[in-house]
Amino acid sequence: MKSKLVNLVDLSGKKASIYSIVTEAGKMTFFDQFIAKHKDGFIQDLMNVTRRLRSIGHITGAVETYFKLDEGLEWNDLVCALYDIPDKHLRLYCIRLNDNIIILGNGGPKNVRAWQDDPKLIRAVTEMMHYSKIIRTRLRASSLKISATGLKLEGDLMLTY
Secondary structure, three states, rough: OEEEEEEEOOOOOOOOOOEEEOOOOOOHHHHHHHHHHHOOOOOOHHHHHHHHHHHHHHHOOOOHHHEEEOOOOOOOOOOEEEOOOOOOOOEEEEEEEOOEEEEEEEEEEEEOHHHHHOOOHHHHHHHHHHHHHHHHHHHHHEEEEEEOOOOOOEEEEEEEO
């Protein structure tokens, strides 16, 4: 299945670019699906996550302190979790390429000790691990590049699943 990286211009700014992924089968990005799925039960948490993302894009960049790093199963897969502050109910799984570029995936409420104990979170994390592998391979092969400013992804933004 083909997928594409999409720059979320409303969240991106002078400090960081924020991307998400849309599949050819879907009409919404993974981040939009995350919002749609949880807007009824977690509206305040979603507002906190969105505020944090705007701050990342426009003020602070994607500094490590905002993320729970090493959420994937491989030490170098760059998969991490961004969660709402202060309550930490929701987990938004993403790929943090550096302080200037993050790629948002999906996620959900964490009601278990580890994401491996929840089928919905398992899917969100493994999906991001898969895309991370594709993106890292494409960056090494130079078919996808980080811009000279370090703020954008350039090249072919299509991904094959």
